Amino acid sequence: MATAVGTLSHTEDRSRIWEWMTTVDHKKIAALYGVTGFIFFLIGGIEATLVRTQLAVPNGNVIDADLFNQLFTTHALTMIFLAIMPMGASFFNYLIPLQIGARDVAFPRLNALGYWTYLTGAVMLTSSFFLGGAPNGGWFAYAPLTSLEYAAGKNLDFYTVSLLILGVSSLMGSLNFAVTIINMRAPGMTMMRLPVYMWMTLVVSFLLILSLPIITVALVQLYFDRNFGTNFFTPDTGGDPILWQHIFWLFGHPEVYVLILPSMGIVSEVLPVMSRKPLFGYSAIVFAGAAIGVLGFAVWSHHMFTTGLGTVPQIVFSASTMAIGIPTGIKIFNWLGTMYGGNIRFTTATYFSVAFIFLFTIGGISGVMHASPAVDGQHQDSYFVVAHIHYVLFGGAIMGIFSGIFYWFPKMTGRFLDETSGKWTFWLLFVGMNLTFFPMHFLGLAGMPRRIYTYDEGLGWETWNLVATVGVYVIIVGVSIFIVNFFRTMRQPQTAGDNPWDAATLEWATSSPPPEHNFDVVPEVHDRDPLWYNRDHGIAPAAKPEHLHIHLPPPSYMPLVVAMGVALLGIGGLSHVAVAVLGVAVVVYGIWGWALEPTE
Amino acid sequence: MAAAAHDAGHQTSLGVDNRKLLMWIFLASECLFFGTLISTYLIFKGQSLVGPFPGDILDIPLTSTSTFVLLMSSVTMVLAVYGAQHGRLGLMRGMLVATILLGTTFLGFQVYEFRHFGHVGLNLGTNQFGATFFLMTGFHGVHVGVGVLYLTSLLLGSMRRSGLGKERALWVDTAGLYWHFVDVVWIVIFTIVYLIPE
Amino acid sequence: MSHEASAGHGHEEHPPTTIRQYVLIGIILAVITALELVVSYYPPGSLEIPLLLGLSAVKFGIVAALFMHLKFEHKIMTRMFLIGIVLAASLMIAIFALFTHDDTDNRVLPDREAITTEAGGH
Numbered sequence: 010m011a012t013a014v015g016t017l018s019h020t021e022d023r024s025r026i027w028e029w030m031t032t033v034d035h036k037k038i039a040a041l042y043g044v045t046g047f048i049f050f051l052i053g054g055i056e057a058t059l060v061r062t063q064l065a066v067p068n069g070n071v072i073d074a075d076l077f078n079q080l081f082t083t084h085a086l087t088m089i090f091l092a093i094m095p096m097g098a099s100f101f102n103y104l105i106p107l108q109i110g111a112r113d114v115a116f117p118r119l120n121a122l123g124y125w126t127y128l129t130g131a132v133m134l135t136s137s138f139f140l141g142g143a144p145n146g147g148w149f150a151y152a153p154l155t156s157l158e159y160a161a162g163k164n165l166d167f168y169t170v171s172l173l174i175l176g177v178s179s180l181m182g183s184l185n186f187a188v189t190i191i192n193m194r195a196p197g198m199t200m201m202r203l204p205v206y207m208w209m210t211l212v213v214s215f216l217l218i219l220s221l222p223i224i225t226v227a228l229v230q231l232y233f234d235r236n237f238g239t240n241f242f243t244p245d246t247g248g249d250p251i252l253w254q255h256i257f258w259l260f261g262h263p264e265v266y267v268l269i270l271p272s273m274g275i276v277s278e279v280l281p282v283m284s285r286k287p288l289f290g291y292s293a294i295v296f297a298g299a300a301i302g303v304l305g306f307a308v309w310s311h312h313m314f315t316t317g318l319g320t321v322p323q324i325v326f327s328a329s330t331m332a333i334g335i336p337t338g339i340k341i342f343n344w345l346g347t348m349y350g351g352n353i354r355f356t357t358a359t360y361f362s363v364a365f366i367f368l369f370t371i372g373g374i375s376g377v378m379h380a381s382p383a384v385d386g387q388h389q390d391s392y393f394v395v396a397h398i399h400y401v402l403f404g405g406a407i408m409g410i411f412s413g414i415f416y417w418f419p420k421m422t423g424r425f426l427d428e429t430s431g432k433w434t435f436w437l438l439f440v441g442m443n444l445t446f447f448p449m450h451f452l453g454l455a456g457m458p459r460r461i462y463t464y465d466e467g468l469g470w471e472t473w474n475l476v477a478t479v480g481v482y483v484i485i486v487g488v489s490i491f492i493v494n495f496f497r498t499m500r501q502p503q504t505a506g507d508n509p510w511d512a513a514t515l516e517w518a519t520s521s522p523p524p525e526h527n528f529d530v531v532p533e534v535h536d537r538d539p540l541w542y543n544r545d546h547g548i549a550p551a552a553k554p555e556h557l558h559i560h561l562p563p564p565s566y567m568p569l570v571v572a573m574g575v576a577l578l579g580i581g582g583l584s585h586v587a588v589a590v591l592g593v594a595v596v597v598y599g600i601w602g603w604a605l606e607p608t609e
Numbered sequence: 610m611a612a613a614a615h616d617a618g619h620q621t622s623l624g625v626d627n628r629k630l631l632m633w634i635f636l637a638s639e640c641l642f643f644g645t646l647i648s649t650y651l652i653f654k655g656q657s658l659v660g661p662f663p664g665d666i667l668d669i670p671l672t673s674t675s676t677f678v679l680l681m682s683s684v685t686m687v688l689a690v691y692g693a694q695h696g697r698l699g700l701m702r703g704m705l706v707a708t709i710l711l712g713t714t715f716l717g718f719q720v721y722e723f724r725h726f727g728h729v730g731l732n733l734g735t736n737q738f739g740a741t742f743f744l745m746t747g748f749h750g751v752h753v754g755v756g757v758l759y760l761t762s763l764l765l766g767s768m769r770r771s772g773l774g775k776e777r778a779l780w781v782d783t784a785g786l787y788w789h790f791v792d793v794v795w796i797v798i799f800t801i802v803y804l805i806p807e
Numbered sequence: 808m809s810h811e812a813s814a815g816h817g818h819e820e821h822p823p824t825t826i827r828q829y830v831l832i833g834i835i836l837a838v839i840t841a842l843e844l845v846v847s848y849y850p851p852g853s854l855e856i857p858l859l860l861g862l863s864a865v866k867f868g869i870v871a872a873l874f875m876h877l878k879f880e881h882k883i884m885t886r887m888f889l890i891g892i893v894l895a896a897s898l899m900i901a902i903f904a905l906f907t908h909d910d911t912d913n914r915v916l917p918d919r920e921a922i923t924t925e926a927g928g929h
Contacts, residue, residue, distance in 0.1 A: 223642075644898060676840060
């Protein structure tokens with residue numbers, strides 16, 4: 010908590026910290042999500058660095074096999090659940106009310122609760138390293154490796170309990186975002202005038218709302234298997250390890266789109282502004298995004314082609330997986346169409362967005378390769394798959410997030426991140442990323458399995474492993490330059506102005522950074538690109554009223570109380586049932602206090 | 610599921626209340642939750658290697674009674690909503706009390722059933738029927754329990770001097786949505802577990 | 808209907824149903840449940856399972872439309888709920904088909920009778 014706040018505020022006195030702990034302002038919660046998410050991005054990076062350092066040379070002995078298992082598992086969990094999703098949630102939080110012209114999200118306190126619950130789960134998952142061992146069964150924790158027989162110890166209980174808590178956090182966030190976008194839009198902001206980023210947020214929210222309950226059941230079943238003697242996933246009394254794979258991927262595949270769609274939304278905001286052209290094919294991009302969301306629920310078994318599904322399911326899931334290439338392709342051509350003929354400004358945000366298209370296309374193409382069961386059989390559990398997911402998640406999600414950071418930083422802080430240093434960051438990340446992950450394609454095809462902690466000489470894997478490890482260190486330099494850039498920028502004066510990029514969406518209609526109530530006058534929307542419409546039709550912004558009577562929800566510590574209850578509940582799940590009972594009591598108390606709290 | 614009252618709630622895009630919309634989307638999410646539990650039950654149906662098997666121990670007359678009790682709680686719940694909407698506070702409180710009592714009775718039946726199954730040797734780890742049955746109906750029971758707490762909170766709130774405030778009808782209505790949903794989930798579970806033979 | 812209800816009335820809007828009607832709906836629900844029990848005790852052959860599922864779907868629909876007021880609400884509520892129901896139902900059918908038709912039906916399972924006798928169970 011203190012670190013998250015400390016990096017933002019220079020004066021660390023009690024009241025300032027208390028203000029952050031009780032805030033219900035979506036912009037402050039966004040900052041909390043963003044900074045915490047970035048810290049976990051660094052932690053996940055450290056884990057990856059250790060993994061790659063161990064694999065740099067044959068028969069490496071930097072870390073032992075058990076720690077290696079813990080590190081690659083937590084690397085994935087940290088990057089997915091503690092870094093990329095929260096950084097996405099940070100943008101959602103910041104931008105939803107601003108882009109749709111609202112004063113705040115629909116449920117400000119629920120929003121705060123989402124953050125504190127996330128922090129609880131994140132700390133719990135990471136603390137497992139010091140409390141007997143982190144999860145070590147891979148992020149998808151396949152049965153029966155997770156059964157008590159093969160995984161005694163608390164490692165996987167940390168996995169189930171912290172993922173359950175993180176799921177509750179994401180569910181609350183997504184419900185809130187969905188209601189806000191559906192029901193809190195400014196006058197004139199019809200659904201088909203929503204910024205594409207809002208559409209992607211809405212699709213992501215629904216993906217989470219509909220897929221999180223599925224993984225919740227799976228995690229509970231795994232927890233029961235390990236603690237209460239059921240046999241859902243162990244065959245002892247008729248259980249079925251394949252069931253875990255089905256339920257996990259029913260959640261896991263929509264989850265992949267949860268990670269990538271926000272970045273697609275960011276690119277769809279950045280490219281039109283930087284090309285000084287409206288987005289090409291708005292409706293096509295929106296429907297493609299929704300189609301990806303729907304199809305995301307119809308492809309889960311392509312992760313399981315090697316389990317012997319039978320001929321018919323293999324054909325069905327192969328076809329549905331290939332079908333996802335169509336909406337994805339539509340998006341890529343629309344982004345290219347947006348840039349075509351545009352008067353492009355090559356800012357750092359543009360660089361990252363263009364790199365997103367390029368790298369994501371590579372990841373997408375290797376993805377379509379896996380859609381063929383015959384090819385997939387060769388790739389399964391090899392480094393080729395590792396290359397694929399990193400092109401999608403690093404080349405896609407992370408590049409998009411960096412583009413968003415450089416694009417919206419002036420709005421969030423009133424300051425521009427340094428462009429020169431930003432371009433250094435871009436090139437180092439771009440080169441480092443390709444150095445690290447492109448060789449993994451070759452390694453995979455040369456037969457190197459994923460998740461082995463070392464390998465012998467003479468298998469032909471030495472060169473590319475070394476190259477991949479060098480790439481990681483290039484990425485580290487790039488990220489370090491970004492961090493220095495961030496701190497140096499935060500010391501500059503606020504010179505950005507309301508709309509430095511001449512952008513089209515509503516968040517640029519208010520000051521930078523925006524006031525606590527976002528808009529002095531709730532804007533009226535006449536067009537898909539409201540600010541460009543106003544500019545071209547000579548509509549002046551509404552005059553600031555002399556007396557502002559804007560009611561904002563007061564700060565509340567009840568979200569923090571409820572989150573503490575959830576934490577106790579989690580600790581109870583890992584230790585003694587009495588702690589869990591206490592947790593329930595605290596949750597009930599917190600919700601009562603919440604309901605009775607005055608909100609006027 | 611208490612939610613923040615918010616000034617912008619008066620001028621929403623669709624003219625519907627945020628809290629009610631939140632509850633409906635939450636219930637959509639719950640469909641997937643119970644859908645997964647029921648799927649697990651169906652997949653493992655007939656896969657138990659040792660007894661007791663469902664046909665041996667399920668008591669259909671007993672459970673039909675508890676099903677009837679839960680069904681009637683939906684009627685009392687909807688009358689409580691009616692009372693809240695028409696300003697008939699006595700009716701609302703009385704029907705809330707009735708709903709809480711019926712819900713608690715249902716839970717009583719369930720506790721009895723679970724204990725009885727334990728006595729005849731069906732536990733979580735006994736076979737696939739035990740694991741899936743207890744998890745599914747147990748989670749449903751937890752939902753009923755949460756509903757009882759939810760309605761009790763509303764009842765106690767309505768006893769305060771300020772009552773439930775000007776948004777009384779909305780509070781009771783939203784709680785009612787949750788309660789009816791828990792009831793329809795039981796309609797499905799009752800059919801699938803008890804009525805459809807092994 | 809939702810338009811008339813939501814226009815003008817503001818917070819006072821409520822569905823046009825009386826106490827009598829609510830009680831009547833409750834009785835109908837109870838009768839359907841009794842019918843289900845009859846079907847369950849005197850199964851009409853292969854019609855049994857479709858009939859039982861159909862009857863419970865009718866009950867589900869009545870409760871959702873009339874008790875949960877979906878019939879009188881803004882369409883958005885129905886749409887949101889339908890997303891959940893349709894997705895849950897399709898995934899249930901899909902995963903069930905994957906497990907039975909193409910998986911367990913073709914698997915060699917341990918002989919249940921043999922194990923039962925061995926364990927000396929019921």
